[in-house]
Amino acid sequence: MASVGKIARRTFLIGAAAVAGGVAVGYYYYRKPFPNPLEAELGKGEATFNPYVKIGADNTITIVAPRAEMGQGISTTLAVMVAEELDVGLDRVKVEHGPASYAYYNAAILEEGGPFAFFDESMTAQAVRSGLGVVGKFLALQGTGGSASTRDGFDKMRQAGAAARQMLIAAAAQKLGVAAADLETADGSILHKPSGKSLTYGAVAAVAAAMAPPAEVRLKDRADWKLLGKPQKRIDMLAKVTGAPIFGIDVRLPDMLYGTVKMSPRFWSRPVKADLSRAEKMTV
Amino acid sequence: MRLTVDGQSFDIDADPDMPLLWALRDLIGKTGPKFGCGIAACGACTVHVDGQPVRSCSLPVGQVNGAVTTIEGIGTAGRLHPVQQAWLEEQVAQCGYCQAGQIMSAVALLDEVADPSDADIDNAMGGNLCRCGTYPRIRSAIKKAAALKTAGL
Ligand code: FES
Numbered sequence: 376m377a378s379v380g381k382i383a384r385r386t387f388l389i390g391a392a393a394v395a396g397g398v399a400v401g402y403y404y405y406r407k408p409f410p411n412p413l414e415a416e417l418g419k420g421e422a423t424f425n426p427y428v429k430i431g432a433d434n435t436i437t438i439v440a441p442r443a444e445m446g447q448g449i450s451t452t453l454a455v456m457v458a459e460e461l462d463v464g465l466d467r468v469k470v471e472h473g474p475a476s477y478a479y480y481n482a483a484i485l486e487e488g489g490p491f492a493f494f495d496e497s498m499t500a501q502a503v504r505s506g507l508g509v510v511g512k513f514l515a516l517q518g519t520g521g522s523a524s525t526r527d528g529f530d531k532m533r534q535a536g537a538a539a540r541q542m543l544i545a546a547a548a549q550k551l552g553v554a555a556a557d558l559e560t561a562d563g564s565i566l567h568k569p570s571g572k573s574l575t576y577g578a579v580a581a582v583a584a585a586m587a588p589p590a591e592v593r594l595k596d597r598a599d600w601k602l603l604g605k606p607q608k609r610i611d612m613l614a615k616v617t618g619a620p621i622f623g624i625d626v627r628l629p630d631m632l633y634g635t636v637k638m639s640p641r642f643w644s645r646p647v648k649a650d651l652s653r654a655e656k657m658t659v
Numbered sequence: 660m661r662l663t664v665d666g667q668s669f670d671i672d673a674d675p676d677m678p679l680l681w682a683l684r685d686l687i688g689k690t691g692p693k694f695g696c697g698i699a700a701c702g703a704c705t706v707h708v709d710g711q712p713v714r715s716c717s718l719p720v721g722q723v724n725g726a727v728t729t730i731e732g733i734g735t736a737g738r739l740h741p742v743q744q745a746w747l748e749e750q751v752a753q754c755g756y757c758q759a760g761q762i763m764s765a766v767a768l769l770d771e772v773a774d775p776s777d778a779d780i781d782n783a784m785g786g787n788l789c790r791c792g793t794y795p796r797i798r799s800a801i802k803k804a805a806a807l808k809t810a811g812l
C-alpha cells in the first residue's frame with residue numbers, strides 16, 4: 376500500500392509541474408536565485424556570502440547544512456563539502472541546520488522520481504531526470520530523503536565554499552594592495568607569501584560579503600582534496616554522547632505545558648472513574 | 660518531594676505515580692534520558708538509582724529511594740566519562756536517540772565487571788535497543804572503555 380501511495384503522489388507532482396512548471400513561468404524564474412535567508416538573522420559582526428556560509432569578525436565560520444540529520448551523517452557530509460572548498464578544517468567550523476527556506480530546495484529528491492532505474496543512463500532517463508530537477512526548483516521542497524541530499528549538495532555546497540573563498544581573497548587583495556593571484560588560503564586565513572602578511576577570513580568577511588559573487592566559480596581538482604573522499608569524524612558525536620538536547624522531544628518553549636494520557640496502573644484493567652471536572656473547565 | 664539528581668537536590672511537586680523519566684525531563688529539565696517506548700522495553704530512558712540501572716519510564720517517582728544519576732551527571736563535554744570517550748572514539752552513534760540509555764547501561768556494567776566478556780555484554784545490554792543498529796560499535800566501545808578505565812584514563 377505504501378508504495379502505491381508514493382507513486383500516486385509522484386504522478387501528482389509531475390502532472391502539476393506541467394501546469395505550474397517551466398512552461399508557464401519560464402526560464403527566467405528558474406534561473407533566479409532565492410533570497411539568502413541568513414541575511415535576516417545575522418549576529419553582530421557576522422557576514423553571509425550565500426545561504427550556506429556565515430563568517431563572523433572573530434573568524435567564527437558557520438556552515439549551514441540544511442538537511443535533516445537522522446543519523447545518516449548528512450550534517451557532516453554537507454559541511455565537509457563546503458569546508459573543503461573554503462580551505463578550513465572541519466574542527467574549525469560550526470554547523471547549523473539553518474532556517475526553513477526555499478533557498479534550500481532539494482533538486483535531486485525528485486530526480487529519481489521517473490520510471491527509470493537509477494543506473495539507467497539512456498537519453499530519455501537523463502532527460503526526465505533533469506526535467507524533474509527543474510520541477511524540484513519550482514516546488515522548492517526543502518526535503519531530506521531518497522538518498523538525494525549528497526547528490527543534491529555535491530555541486531551546490533562546494534560552489535558555496537569556493538565562491539566565499541574567492542570573495543575573501545578578492546577582499547584581502549584589495550586590503551593588502553596585492554594581486555589576488557599571489558594569495559593563498561589555509562585554515563581560515565589568507566596569506567601573502569612574498570610579504571609574509573596574513574589576514575584571517577573574519578578580518579575581511581564584512582568587505583568580502585558585500586562584493587559581487589564571482590562570475591565563475593573554480594572548484595578544486597579532485598587530487599587536491601584534503602577532506603572529501605576521506606573518512607571524517609561526525610560533527611554531532613560529542614552532543615550525542617553527552618545527552619545534549621538536540622532532539623525534537625527536547626525542545627522547550629516558553630509556557631509550554633506537557634500532557635499525557637492517564638492510564639490504569641494495572642495491566643488489562645480499565646479505569647473505573649476519572650475526575651474530568653478541571654479539564655472540562657479549561658478554555659481552548 | 661525531594662529528589663537527588665546528578666549530585667544536586669531538587670524539590671519537586673509531582674504525583675508519586677509520575678514516572679521518574681517525566682519528573683527528570685519535564686520538572687527538573689534533565690532531557691538527557693529519552694522516551695522511547697514508555698513500557699520498559701527499549702532502554703532509552705535508562706538512568707541509575709544508587710548505581711543500579713533502571714528504566715525511568717516505568718519507575719514511579721514516589722518509589723525512588725536513592726540518588727539518581729543521568730547521562731548528564733557522568734561526564735561533561737570537557738571531562739568525559741571513559742565510556743563516553745570510548746563512544747566518541749568508536750564513533751558509535753548514528754541518530755543517537757538510544758545512546759544515552761546505552762551509555763548508562765554500559766557504565767553500570769563496567770562498574771560491576773571491569774573486563775566484560777561478549778556474554779557479559781549481551782547480558783547487560785540486551786534490554787537496550789538501537790533502531791539504527793549500532794550494536795557492533797557499542798560492543799567495541801565497551802571493550803575500549805574497559806581498557807581506558809583500567810588504564811585510569
Ligand atoms: S522508554 Fe523506558 S524502556 Fe523504553
Ligand code: FES
Nearest residue numbers: 755757789790791
Ligand atoms: S543510534 Fe539511532 S537508535 Fe541507536
